[in-house]
Amino acid sequence: MSITIDVTGLPPERITFAPSPLAELGAMLHALSEPAHHPGLHSWATATTAALKPVLADRLTEADFMWRSARSDLLAPPRPGATLAEDLDWIDSLDNRRFVKAAFEISCNSSYESTVSPLDDADERAKVLELAAARGPRQAQFTERMLDDPDGLRIWLRRLFEDCEQAFFGDTWQRIRVQLAADARHKTELLQRKGLAETVSAVSEAIRLEEYGTGGQRLVLDKLSTGTTSATAEGGLTFLPSAFGWPHLFAGHAPGWQPVILYPVATPELPRxxxxxxxxxxxxxLAHPMRMRLTRMLARSSHSTGELATAFGITAPEVSRHLAVLKKAGLITTRRRGRYVLHQLDLQTVARLGSDFLETVLR
Structure with missing residues (x-):
């Protein structure tokens, strides 16, 4: 499964790298609501949660479906402002149909690709209310309020984000915005000097530039969802660097919206x-029983193919076939000693397999 963004013929000047205060606030709110996703932010999340006033914490719980399990497109502005107020002005500029549709997408919408608004369609409204009710009475009440009074909820949401800025976001943003701006400048320069393929590779290993058809190009993002959009048709493509986003890679690709990719900024302590x-x-x-047995022996020391064949009572060609699978997956290393080739388990790679899997499914 993947998300594809068609970039055929898209000129570099329509590809933007810029930090967004609103997007980073969304990443922080997600980290507060799902701290298990972000073990590296444990100290920050614990201290921030403890310092929140009960009233603000209660209000955040009401709207957390917008950033808890999925990220609303409202939190990823395609033309980010220099301040949170400017990003919130963008939300205010949206008409009610776009505002409500973006707020409910994924968590309270039957289809992300749907263009039907619950403000106009009774069946869509019923689906939204049903999905909201499945997440508890609090979200059901909040959803009814938004459907009945989107203007009032828009004002409520802006005040919520402004209160977050005063409570914790403002100070944290001042500490990280220089780093994010520097990363955005670096990626912009890389795009100008090396092109899009090398730039997206530097952004994330989960993104690649793929050729298709006759002269076609598209970005393919490794995600557990499927979707397609066009940066050419929607006005361009925006990349938002995030200090609080790791390990997530967010891709906004709703119909009619400019595609946006929020990516975690690499740091020395975080592996790609x-x-x-x-x-x-x-x-x-590793799922094959014999390969699992081989890895247990290779974890202790290096062995030749013949030694492994003798130890497990199978033929050398059988061992070679299993070792070829393990080597292709990058799980073993080989070295030559005289006329023998010795194989050994790559312990560092295996040790990271659990976290690699977790990062992949959380991406």
């Missing part, structure tokens, strides 16, 4: 994410 196909190949390689 592995591609979805590689993680899957490693799990499948």
């Amino acid at each position: 994410p592995e591609a979805l196909e590689l993680v899957q190949a490693r799990l499948e390689a």
Whole structure:
């Protein structure tokens, strides 16, 4: 599964790298509501949660469906402002249909690709209310309020975000905005010097530029969802760097909206994410009982093919076939000693397999 963004003929000047205060606030709110997704932010999340006034914490719970399990497109402005107020002005500029549709997408919508508004269609309204009710009475009440009074909820949401700025976001944003701006400048310069393929590779291993048809190009993002959009048709493509987003890679691709990609900024202590196909190949390689037995022996020391064949009572060609699968998945290393080739389990790669898997499904 993947999300594809058609970029055929898209000139570099219509590809934007810029930090967004609103997008980063959304990443922080997600980290507060799902701290298990972000073990590296444990200290920050604990301290911030403890310092929140009960009233603000209660209000955040009302609207957390917009950032908890999925990220609303309202939190990813295609033309980010320099301040949170400017980003909130963009939300205010949306008409009610776009505002409500974006607020309910994924968590309270039957289809992200749908263009039907619950403000206009009774069946869509009923679906939204049903999905909201499944998440508890609090979200059901909030959803009814938004459907009945979208203007009032828009004002309520802006005040909520402004209160977050005063409570914790403002100080944190001042500390990280320089880093995000520097990353955006670096990616912009890389795009100008090296082109889009190398730039997206530097953004994330989960994104690749793919050729198709006659002269066609598209970005393919490893995600557990499927979707297609066009940056050419919708006015361009925006990349938003995030200090609080890791390990998530957010891609806004709703019909009629300019595509937006929110990506985690790489830091020395964070390894680059592995591609979805590689993680899957490693799990499948270890699923075979004989290969699992081989890895237990190779974890202790290096062995030749003949030694492994003797130890497990199978032929050398059988061992070679299993070792080829493990090597292709990057799970073993080989070295030559005289006329023998010795194989050994790559312990560092195996140790990261669990976190690689978690990062992939959370991406």
